[in-house]
Amino acid sequence: xxxxxxxxxxxxxxxxxxxxxxxxxxxxxxxxxxxxxxxxxxxxxxxxxxxxxxxxxxxxxxxxxxxxxxxxxxxxxxxxxxxxxxxxxxxxxxxxxxxxxxxxxxxxxxxxxxxxxxxxxxxxxxxxxxxxxxxxxxxxxxxxxxxxxxxxxxxxxxxxxxxxxxxxxxxxxxxxxxxxxxxxxxxxxxxxxxxxxxxxxxxxxxxxxxxxxxxxxxxxxxxxxxxxxxxxxxxxxxxxxxxxxxxxxxxxxxxxxxxxxxxxxxxxxxxxxxxxxxxxxxxxxxxxxxxxxxxxxxxxxxxxxxxxxxxxxxxxxxxxxxxxxxxxxxxxxxxxxxxxxxxxxxxxxxxxxxxxxxxxxxxxxxxxxxxxxxxxxxxx
Amino acid sequence: xxxxxxxxxxxxxxxxxxxxxxxxxxxxxxxxxxxxxxxxxxxxxxxxxxxxxxxxxxxxxxxxxxxxxxxxxxxxxxxxxxxxxxxxxxxxxxxxxxxxxxxxxxxxxxxxxxxxxxxxxxxxxxxxxxxxxxxxxxxxxxxxxxxxxxxxxxxxxxxxxxxxxxxxxxxxxxxxxxxxxxxxxxxxxxxxxxxxxxxxxxxxxxxxxxxxxxxxxxxxxxxxxxxxxxxxxxxxxxxxxxxxxxxxxxxxxxxxxxxxxxxxxxxxxxxxxxxxxxxxxxxxxxxxxxxxxxxxxxxxxxxxxxxxxxxxxxxxxxxxxxxxxxxxxxxxxxxxxxxxxxxxxxxxxxxxxxxxxxxxxxxxxxxxxxxxxxxxxxxxxxxxxxxxxxxxxxxx
Numbered sequence: 222x223x224x225x226x227x228x229x230x231x232x233x234x235x236x237x238x239x240x241x242x243x244x245x246x247x248x249x250x251x252x253x254x255x256x257x258x259x260x261x262x263x264x265x266x267x268x269x270x271x272x273x274x275x276x277x278x279x280x281x282x283x284x285x286x287x288x289x290x291x292x293x294x295x296x297x298x299x300x301x302x303x304x305x306x307x308x309x310x311x312x313x314x315x316x317x318x319x320x321x322x323x324x325x326x327x328x329x330x331x332x333x334x335x336x337x338x339x340x341x342x343x344x345x346x347x348x349x350x351x352x353x354x355x356x357x358x359x360x361x362x363x364x365x366x367x368x369x370x371x372x373x374x375x376x377x378x379x380x381x382x383x384x385x386x387x388x389x390x391x392x393x394x395x396x397x398x399x400x401x402x403x404x405x406x407x408x409x410x411x412x413x414x415x416x417x418x419x420x421x422x423x424x425x426x427x428x429x430x431x432x433x434x435x436x437x438x439x440x441x442x443x444x445x446x447x448x449x450x451x452x453x454x455x456x457x458x459x460x461x462x463x464x465x466x467x468x469x470x471x472x473x474x475x476x477x478x479x480x481x482x483x484x485x486x487x488x489x490x491x492x493x494x495x496x497x498x499x500x501x502x503x504x505x506x507x508x509x510x511x512x513x514x515x516x517x518x519x520x521x522x523x524x525x526x527x528x529x530x531x532x533x534x535x536x537x538x539x540x541x542x543x544x545x546x547x548x549x550x551x552x553x554x555x556x557x558x559x560x561x562x563x564x565x566x567x568x569x570x571x572x573x574x575x576x577x578x579x580x581x582x583x584x585x586x587x588x589x590x591x592x593x594x595x596x597x598x599x600x601x
Numbered sequence: 602x603x604x605x606x607x608x609x610x611x612x613x614x615x616x617x618x619x620x621x622x623x624x625x626x627x628x629x630x631x632x633x634x635x636x637x638x639x640x641x642x643x644x645x646x647x648x649x650x651x652x653x654x655x656x657x658x659x660x661x662x663x664x665x666x667x668x669x670x671x672x673x674x675x676x677x678x679x680x681x682x683x684x685x686x687x688x689x690x691x692x693x694x695x696x697x698x699x700x701x702x703x704x705x706x707x708x709x710x711x712x713x714x715x716x717x718x719x720x721x722x723x724x725x726x727x728x729x730x731x732x733x734x735x736x737x738x739x740x741x742x743x744x745x746x747x748x749x750x751x752x753x754x755x756x757x758x759x760x761x762x763x764x765x766x767x768x769x770x771x772x773x774x775x776x777x778x779x780x781x782x783x784x785x786x787x788x789x790x791x792x793x794x795x796x797x798x799x800x801x802x803x804x805x806x807x808x809x810x811x812x813x814x815x816x817x818x819x820x821x822x823x824x825x826x827x828x829x830x831x832x833x834x835x836x837x838x839x840x841x842x843x844x845x846x847x848x849x850x851x852x853x854x855x856x857x858x859x860x861x862x863x864x865x866x867x868x869x870x871x872x873x874x875x876x877x878x879x880x881x882x883x884x885x886x887x888x889x890x891x892x893x894x895x896x897x898x899x900x901x902x903x904x905x906x907x908x909x910x911x912x913x914x915x916x917x918x919x920x921x922x923x924x925x926x927x928x929x930x931x932x933x934x935x936x937x938x939x940x941x942x943x944x945x946x947x948x949x950x951x952x953x954x955x956x957x958x959x960x961x962x963x964x965x966x967x968x969x970x971x972x973x974x975x976x977x978x979x980x981x982x983x984x985x986x987x988x989x990x991x992x993x994x995x996x997x
Contacts, residue, residue, distance in 0.1 A: 502988070502995065506917050509914075
């Protein structure tokens with residue numbers, strides 16, 4: 222057991238924080254979000270040259286093979302910067318799915334271009350807005366020799382408007398509840414039979430609904446059950462997302478402390494009031510617990526499925542609850558200014574709302590976590 | 602970072618398990634499980650303390666030079682987790698966890714040589730003379746006086762909420778030795794022999810029916826000057842150092858996990874008369890809280906290991922650990938339904954044979970819940986912890 226950061230991890234944290242401070246100020250981000258593209262190709266190229274896009278990719282495919290904690294340290298900095306570029310979708314989710322499922326040739330072909338920043342890949346998985354971690358998949362895949370064709374509807378595909386390639390989940394059998402028939406397919410975003418309806422999300426990032434009508438697709442890896450790998454990548458993504466939330470929460474707490482120390486009312490800084498001091502102490506306590514949960518989930522990201530999933534659910538619950546409390550209190554303590562679009566407080570608030578929902582709400586994860594206690598359940 | 606155990610650590614875990622299997626008696630386990638108060642009575646922990654002493658495992662946090670085992674954080678974690686999981690009694694914290702670390706850091710050569718071995722052997726049992734009738738959360742307002750008279754201090758005043766003063770033969774006490782404008786600067790840290798003339802105690806019974814606390818009266822009690830720790834009027838510094846360890850060191854999480862799983866066992870056993878409703882999400886919420894707390898503890902342990910002090914993180918642990926404890930006792934009450942109305946007047950509970958109205962596994966639940974309300978009050982109330990976090994962690 223060892224809970225100290227390695228030198229490499231410390232370096233990545235420092236590099237990421239200084240990059241965000243220098244290149245991704247609130248004003249710079251505002252301009253990026255307001256641009257036609259909605260993200261910055263220059264920033265993406267910087268991420269590639271800094272080696273960040275290959276962090277989760279093994280060395281033999283052009284990455285550095287970092288672990289989930291290292292990934293988390295970078296995500297925390299991206300959270301602080303409210304980075305909209307599709308890091309999670311491409312460099313974490315897509316890279317890990319390709320690494321876990323793809324053939325050697327596919328890994329080589331797809332991972333190297335991710336690490337180099339030449340390809341943006343989105344994961345088209347969700348089909349019902351109320352089911353963020355679907356177990357059953359309606360989208361169908363039919364094989365036509367070596368070529369596959371897929372048909373179905375996906376929604377809330379994060380970062381899809383920027384993607385050149387999609388990873389799409391589809392079912393290779395007629396039984397809608399047959400989880401073992403779930404496969405992941407590689408589909409070109411410009412292929413025939415695809416209709417993409419892009420839109421904005423509340424945090425300034427972008428997503429799309431995508432309809433597939435006999436779209437040509439390539440199977441990722443072998444014709445075998447991909448559900449287990451999708452679960453593993455989802456749990457890793459949850460850990461990464463939790464670290465991003467930590468970055469947002471820390472920034473909100475820092476800003477709130479600084480603001481309440483300088484805002485004078487009734488002849489003294491409002492931070493002199495005990496009711497505010499204790500509120501901020503509560504924010505700090507929740508942040509500390511959230512941070513511990515996120516780190517725990519990252520360290521357990523390669524554990525056996527049940528342990529890993531429970532750690533991820535626990536983190537999603539703690540981080541989700543803390544994110545809601547801290548962001549609401551940050552707005553409250555900033556007073557009317559907190560409700561304006563002029564401060565970044567509101568931007569953090571919105572990103573934390575998005576994170577709370579993505580990959581399953583705290584309530585959903587609590588229900589999932591509670592299944593292991595169901596022996597205790599004797600409902601009447 | 603790595604959560605896994607090495608081959609050596611796994612071997613150590615087996616060693617601990619074997620030790621527990623050999624030395625932890627059913628009586629000691631029952632005594633701990635029927636302890637509702639926060640501090641376990643000597644009759645319950647005696648045999649376990651003696652076994653640990655023979656093995657050199659009494660004080661997992663002490664360095665080797667003072668008779669500790671010199672364990673790594675991982676070894677401490679393993680030891681505490683295994684002991685808690687097995688339901689081992691808690692040893693008295695006042696010597697091992699509180700005054701011990703203070704003596705190691707600030708005590709004289711004589712004090713270290715004399716007192717530390719007696720803490721380890723269990724020969725001395727300590728209590729904590731901090732709070733007074735007029736000084737609770739505002740500890741620095743304490744008024745027990747110590748007046749220098751040659752080689753002695755003459756101590757007069759009263760201490761309150763003194764846990765196990767009725768068992769202890771020693772008390773570490775904060776006393777006023779000077780009237781300074783800044784109240785913290787006139788306090789000294791004395792080691793008092795409870796058998797001295799002029800020391801008397803009065804029991805205080807809790808709402809849970811337990812005799813854990815006392816009021817201690819000090820009337821012209823003579824304390825040799827050599828039993829003053831560190832410098833005169835610098836006692837506040839030592840007191841704060843002690844409080845950090847009282848609040849921060851140790852593994853609350855392991856104990857909380859044990860308490861939660863005990864409740865789960867209770868539910869499983871009650872198949873013929875199960876609790877109404879679905880409690881699984883409440884079990885999960887508490888478990889997730891414990892997981893987070895345990896992780897903060899593990900990180901803090903690494904800090905202490907590399908020479909740091911617990912600092913304000915100890916307040917986070919104290920605050921959340923006690924809140925989680927209370928959520929467990931509340932769950933216990935809700936799980937046993939009407940049985941939570943039944944009051945057992947006899948104490949100690951572990952001395953009651955088979956003639957109680959409630960079975961053993963439900964016998965302590967009500968008293969635990971009632972006594973448990975004290976957890977967010979003693980050792981610095983929850984509100985004081987918020988204040989410390991605001992001041993020291995957030996620089997507010």
